[in-house]
Amino acid sequence: MGEIKRFLRDDGMIKVSRSLKETYQKVYCVKEKLSKKLQREPTLDEISKELEIDKEEITMALEAGYNPEYLYDTIHQ
Amino acid sequence: MEFTNEMKLEFASKSQNEAFARVVVSAFIAQLDPTIEEIADIKTAVSEAVTNAIIHGYENTKGIVTIRCKIVGKLIEIEICDRGKGMSNVDKAREPLYTSKPELERSGMGFTIMESFMDKVEIISELNKGTTVKMYKELKSIGK
């Protein structure tokens, strides 16, 4: 039982890098959608409200999206 | 060679900077690629300390909050510092449910939360000089 729990817990260890990349993809989808709807570039507030994610968090995901080395290379160098 | 890095951030004691401070610390620690849970724990602790600096240290008046963050291998050290009111009794402040501002519906659980999400919490404070909270955490997920 303990063994199974440990396995599940380890498996549930999602790394930030992965979660930020997922957020990045969501941000881009919502940005496209809102651009069509509003006929202009959406602001960060508008994207943040639609996604229910903090504006500041979104800026972190933007970096992880366009710069894949961020989060990865540093620790492995 | 062991990975080391450090940074220092200073910002105006405005509640709108709480989210900013949290993200700065997580962006810095994200270089180590911890788990979501580890980063969420650290953010919660940082949030409590920054809120304290703003509402208790400076009592919502103007002031500068300083955050220092250091990474040595898997070890993270975070220092949150204000030059505000300070405290005369740190042990009392640490007690669960103790708050000096019950009228603001504070829970008195800030330090308890920091202690439970971090490995160690040190508080250095002097009345009318200010407060420094040092928090330590070792990331368990790194290198897996």
Place this chain on the structure above:
Amino acid sequence: MEFTNEMKLEFASKSQNEAFARVVVSAFIAQLDPTIEEIADIKTAVSEAVTNAIIHGYENTKGIVTIRCKIVGKLIEIEICDRGKGMSNVDKAREPLYTSKPELERSGMGFTIMESFMDKVEIISELNKGTTVKMYKELKSIGK
């Protein structure tokens, strides 16, 4: 009353901190509700200035890079500062394609990029004292 805010960040001159510096500046200006394009423009300019501080200012040796960021209304001021080598001829450095390190495959376009993504760029530099780059930009997207 007009919205104002400011922050100061110091970090070790390591190339891994370039991405970190970009996130900090974007998280700070996020308070002004920019578009993603505006964030990207500012990040590009910040990146060029931080890279210069690390590779030209400190020539990849140890040093501290300082970023100050100030918001006044819709206006953003960003200052990137090193206490490194400095430059004797700022006008020459600004010229498109001029680089003192062609052997590192530098493009010599850093300042040109900063100038094209920001409204105004000022460079203050003294040989063996260091360099400060000040950049200004007014956000157009806000207040819609």
